[in-house]
Every structure is written in C-alpha cells, then in structure tokens.
Amino acid sequence: MRWWLLFASLWPALAQAALPASLQDALAKAQLPLESVAIVVQPVEGGPPLISHHASKAMNPASVMKLVTTYAALEALTPAYRWKTEVYRNGPLNQGVLEGDLIIKGAGDPALNVAEFWRLLQQIQQQGVRQIKGNLLLDLTLYAPEVSQRPVLDDEPWRAYNANPSALLLNGRNTSFRFSVSSQANKPAVLIAQEFELPNIHIINTMQARKGACNDWRSDLHYSVTPQTDGVTVAFSGTLPEQCDERYLELSVLSDTQYVYATFKKLWAQLGGQFNGQLALAPVTDAAIPLTTWSSPPLDSVVRDINKWSNNIMARQVMLTIAQDAGFTPADEAGAALALKQVLRQRGLVFYELVLENGSGLSRNERISAEHLAQLLVTAYQRPVMPVFMASLPILGMDGTTKKRLADSTSKGMAYLKTGSLEGVSSLAGYVQDQAGKRYVLVIVANHARASAVRAVQDLLLKQLIEGY
Template sequence: MQLDLRRHLLLGCLFLCSLWAAVVQAALPVSLQQALSKAQLPLDSVAIVVQPLSGEPPLISHNPAKAMNPASVMKVVTTYAALEALTPAYRWKTEVYSNGPVRQGVLEGDLIIKGYGDPALNNAELWRLLQQVQQQGVRHIKGNLLLDASVYVPELSQRPILDDEPWRAYNVNPYALLVNGAHSSFRFGVVKQDSKPLVNITPEFDLPQIKLVNTVQVSKGPCADWRSNLQYAVAATADGATVTFSGSLPEQCDERYLELSVFSQQQYAAYTFKKLWAQLGGRLDGQVQAAVLPASASLVTTWWSAPLDAVVRDINKWSNNVMTRQLMLTIGMQAGYTPVDESRGALALKQVLQKQGLSFAELVLENGSGLSRNERISAEHLAQLLITAYQRPLMPVLMASLPMLGLDGTLKNRLPDPASQGMAYLKTGSLEGVSSVAGYVQDTQGKRYVVVMLVNHPQAAASRAIQDGLIKAVIEGR
C-alpha cells in the first residue's frame, strides 16, 4: 500500500511539474506585453499561440480559447477542408448544350452554358471553351444564349457587400457561372506625350461596354501611398457602364493596378461571351438570358478546370475572397446540397472538420473567406487545424499554397531580409479592426512551429510590426 501511495504521489508530482513547466513556457513574454502596450492594444484584444510541431508544450499560449474574428486567415480553414473533402485533384466542370438542330454550322435554337461554380474560370479558358464549341460545329446561334447558374440559390449573387466600396473586386458575390471573378483590372502608368507626363489608364480585359473617363493628373513625389489621392466613380448606362477616374498619381509610380467589378456577374459573363464569340468568327442572333437547362438539350462539350491544388494556391497566395466563397459552396454541393447556399456550405465544411477530429464549438462560418464581421475561431483551434493538416498526406499542398515570407503572394514585401526570406509559410488577414496571421515558421535550427496571432481592436493595424517581431523571434530561436 505504501509503495502504491508513493507511486501515486510521484506521478502526481510529475504531472503537476510538467503542467507548471507548460504554463511557464506558455506565458506571454514581457517584451510582447510591452510592445502591445506601446501600440495601445489591450491584452484581452490579442490571442497568440506558438506551438512546436514536435509535440512539445506551446512556447506562447495567450487567450487561446477566445473566439476571435480572423479576417482572411479563415481561408486556411476553408482550403484545408476543401482539400480533405474534394482531394487536390478535384476539377470543376462547365458544360455547353444546344437546344435545337445544327445544320452547316448554324444552331437552329439556343446555346446553353451551365456552370457548376468553377472559381477559376477566366477569359482565356472561356475562349478555349468557345473554341471547342465551334470545333463541334456550332458557329452561328440563331436563338438565345442561356446562362444556367441554378446550382446556387439565386440570392447568393445579390447579398449586401461588407463596406462602402461596392465596386471593388473583393466584394464580388458568388455566381455559379463566374467568369474572371466578374472584374476588370485597370492599369495605371505615367507616360510621356510631347515631353509632358500623363497618366495612362488601360482596362484589362477590355470590354466595349466600359466607357473610360480619365481626368487623373501627375503629381510629384514617391509612389508609396498612390491610392490615397486617386478616386473613381462608376455609373451604369443603358449599354454598359462609365468609369471615371480622377485625382492624381505620383510621377515615380511604375505600373499600378486597381480591380473593379462594374457589372453584375451575369452581365460580365454575357459581355465576355459576346466579345470572344465574335473574335472567333461566331454569330449570335438572340439575347443573353438567365435560364435553367432544358431537358431537351444535348451536350456539346465540357470544360474542366485546373485541379483544386492549383486553385487553392491562387486563393491563399493572393487572398481571393469570391474564389474561397465558391470553394465552400462546392463542399456543400459535394455533400448533396443543390441548390446550395452559404449556410449549407458552412454545415458541410464543419462536418468535414469533425471527421478529422476538429470539432470547434466557437467556429462561426458566414462565407468561409473571412470577408465578414461575424466569422469567428479561436487561436488554439487554428493551431490545432494547422497541426492536424501538417500530419496529413495533403500537407505539402496546403503548405505550398500559403504565401512564403518575403518571397511571394501577399507576403512578398514582408520581412524581406535574407535571414527571414522563405522561413515561413503564412496566411495573413486584415479588416478594419482586425489583423491576423497564422501558419508555419521554421527556425534557423530547422525546427518548425505553428504560429497564430489574432488581434481584434480598433487599433489592430498597429499590431503588424508586433506580428513581424514575433515571427522573426521564432525564426531566430529567441
């Protein structure tokens, strides 16, 4: 009995000692506390987890269980779940049907394009799809062009935007036949004309339905804050839209880009079809209309997207919101929800996580992209997901999709010094009042860590330098 008692006491002591060691290790360093205080960020507005992937106790665990808005870091949750649910080889299809006989290149009826939510269908791919249609013998459409986006509930394309910039590309809503993210990229550059500097603006992809008005002047000075003095206005017209740019652009700027979505998703798809179809020598007699695929239609051809691993890379490297939203909807569709909405997509996503042992009571998913005031997750559960993903066969795909510190994507200009470059794969997120970062960091000894830092506070933007300092400290093993 005495021996058993001693053994229990010893085991209890060892447990308490190890627990105390973990608590000591997990305490928020004084230097971090001071930096947060200097930035006027209360400790309860910040959650941090730094966890060795070797299974040791966390180095830092501050407010780990607090539900926080992660902004675009939520894309890590959605892309990981998609890789698990769909596999990295998954491809989306876009189908083209004819509803009528085809004689000598003339379709005596309607052409129908049915979308299944391909998030990456761009103008070049649509051009190749239309080329396939013509190779199947259709060059002249005597009827209408019908666009079938019915795998999504119709309301999805009309949801309210997050902020007061409705024309910005990041505010585009999902659409099952989305083409090029329904946005136009406007390129700005300072050129010389008769030895006088002028601002040249070129839309890419150039649609004839866009009328461009340019009153932008060249200003003196560096290009650092070029957007602050550049304004735009969009006005719908009977046959398209007028985009007016005003203000000034610094003369030291090289090429700069601004992505705007000036048409509805359906309008953009229709205008792009008309331009590409005409370029290919095709003819359309009828109108472009929204419709559901008629039962009598015959399949002409099918376009298959790039695989999911490539799509996930585009999403995470460049933090693409609408692509992520369509990804969550695809998870819902594959779970059997058609037509799908975001609530069903979120339900299916949570079920995918639960199968991997990732049951997060505080997780709130509105659209899966982080472009939301309502989405929530805790730092400890983000860390748990990243650790789980690291142990899964798909780990190389997820990690490679994240921006590399100081080298590419949204991290290209962050900690670009040679000692830090490439030492971390991280996803960042920012909204007004939100700044976050999460991912994998390797130290100079080759040891890897999961690092998560979430900040929810009106002064959240001030935490970026603190995030950089934390990442650099982990890299240097401090």
C-alpha cells in the same frame, strides 16, 4: 536555453504559458491591450503549447479563415478535384448553323478566366457551331440566388475583393484598370485602359498628372460607378504622380451575367463566329443536347491562388462547392457552413465557437479561436493533404502576401504563413521553422481599433522563433 524551451520545461506548473516579456513590451508599445490579442505557438508534433495567450477566445480572423475553408476543401473534395462547365444546344445543327440556343451550365468554377473561356468557345466551334441563330442561355441554378447579394464591409463596394459568387464566374468578374502617365505635346497626361476591354464599360477620364513619387499614387485617385441599361460608366478623377510607370486598380463593375455576355460576344466574334442573340437565364432541360465540357485546373492549384494572394471570391466559391458536394442543392452559404463543419468533425476537429459566414474572412461575423486554428494546422500537418496545403501558403519574404515581410533578414523563407486584415482585425497563422529544423504552428490574431499595429509584434515573434533571440 532558448526562451520557448524554457516555457516548455515549465509547462506542468503553468495552466497557460505566459507571454514573454519582450512580447508584452511590444504590445504595450503598439498600444494594444493584452486582452485584444490571442497568440498560440505550438510544436507541430503536438504536446503543450509554448505560448497560449487568450487561446480559447473567439476572434475575428479576417482572411486567415481561408485556412479553414481550404483545408476542409482538400479533405472533402481531394486535391485533384476539377469543376466541369457544361455546354449544350437546344436546336438542330446544320452545316455550322445552330437553329436554336447555346446553353452554358455553370459549375461554380472559381478559376475560369478569359483565356480558358476563349478555349471553351473554340471547343464549341470545333463541335461544328459557327453561327448561333438563337440566344445565349445561362444555367445558374447550382447556387441559391441569395449568394449573389453584395456584402458591404467598407466604403468601396465596387472593389474586386467585394465581388460575390456565381455559378458561372468568369475572370472573378474582375476588370483591371491600368493607369499610366504619358507626355503629350510636352504636357504629361494620365492614360486609363482596361486590361481586357469590354465595350459596355465606358470610362470617363478627368485625371491629371502631378509631380511627386509614386509611392502614394492612390492618395488622390477617385472613381465613381454608374450602372446603365447597356453597361456601366466608370468615372476617374484626381491626380496621378508623374513618376508612376503603370499602376492597376481592380474593380467589379458588371454583374456576373453582364460580364459573361459581353465577353462571349467579343470572343465569339474574334473566333469568326456569328451571334446576334440576347442573354437569358434558364435551366438545362432533358431535351438539351450536350456539346462539350470544360474542366477547371485541379483544386490544389485553386487553393494555392486563394491562400497565396488571399482571393476572397475564389474562397467563397470553394466553400459553396463543399456544400454542393455534400448534397445542398442549390448551394448556399448556410448549407456550406454545415457541410464544412461536418468535414472538420470527421477529422476530430469540433470547434463550438466557429462561426462561418462565407469562408473567406470577408466578414464581420466570422469567428474562431486561436487554439482551434492551431489545432487545425497541427492536424493538417499530419494528414496526407499536408504537402498541398502547406505549399499553398505564402512563403515569408518570398512570395504572396508575405513577400515583403522580413525579406532582408535571416528569417526569409523560414515560414509558410497566411495573413488576414480588415479594419480593426490583423491576423497571421501558419508554420514556422527554426534554424535547428524544428517546426511550429504560429497563430496571432488582434481585434482592436489599432490592430494593424500588431504587425511589429508578429515580426518580433517570428524572428524570436526562427532566429532564437
């Protein structure tokens, strides 16, 4: 008899299904106290859990909190929801010349990238605007100003994962720096370039190539960011192994308005347009004349990007959209938390210990219990949004943040799982299918200084569930 079937048969005599001895041994080997870990294994069709260890304890789930946010968004907004970025003018348009300002009203689109922005500007020109004699005005009033405050959870505040939301978020405000080693006059040199180059990002490169393999390429790469009136200077120092081909570092070094303004000027000129104006913030007035509207990809596509790659800023934008849809104007994270909890409550999910700060898990304050994460996953499995929600999760050993996990075992492809990690936090939650076709919800959360060591325990439990040993 499989060990979990044994636990299920013993459930009436147990107040809480005990941890199998193999997991207790694995936790001891990882030097993780039993009280620092919460585990739930639950059949998706309901019934008693096979394992319920510290299930009711409020824990920091790190990025696994994105499951709560994305499920609530799919229920509240529907998978077909699209964000609408609107463009207006506030002056007459004569023979291609706008005698006034161009206005872009942010809608909180979490997926607006440079390619789509280029197409939006092309649409504007197709409406007859070739020269703008006024300024570029941005309407960012959809979000409350405090949502742009930068949280500092580590010693790298400029990393892209620490970027804050904006009503007009372009490219995630992400600058991808590409590093490579090139031989110049038989002397290897480190080359640094921006993937999408903006002229107001200035690079200082004092890096040198070094001997060695590329697996530790970040170990001696250092950078500093110095904001300036005309942009920002990013200085890179240290070394890069010669065996590296290309490596990337994503930073968010410009404000949301700086990024939009610099990108607008570059793309507008590339499209043959003329513009010499300044940037200003102003709400759209009743006198403004609509020009065009850009529709985002549907929410189901956005949710997939969030969960497959654990995109923090996209998750935060989605949570704020739940607030905006519920009538919180301007939207802020406190209102978003209230709106999200109401969505869950309407589906019978009342989690009194749930603490939501920004919905991405990029927080030291967010909390939820393992049993309630499991309850949410079981509920989602029974809902019409299940196919979209489940497909958004990384597939074990195949893609997303679990691409390299158990990729060489028979467990590959047998689980859809969201990962989460912060310093002192490691979590895993999702759906697991055994070789007989039976499906379970699995939740493991560790809060401890050695939390990263729980990965071995997670992998062991996955293999036990899937492969039956």
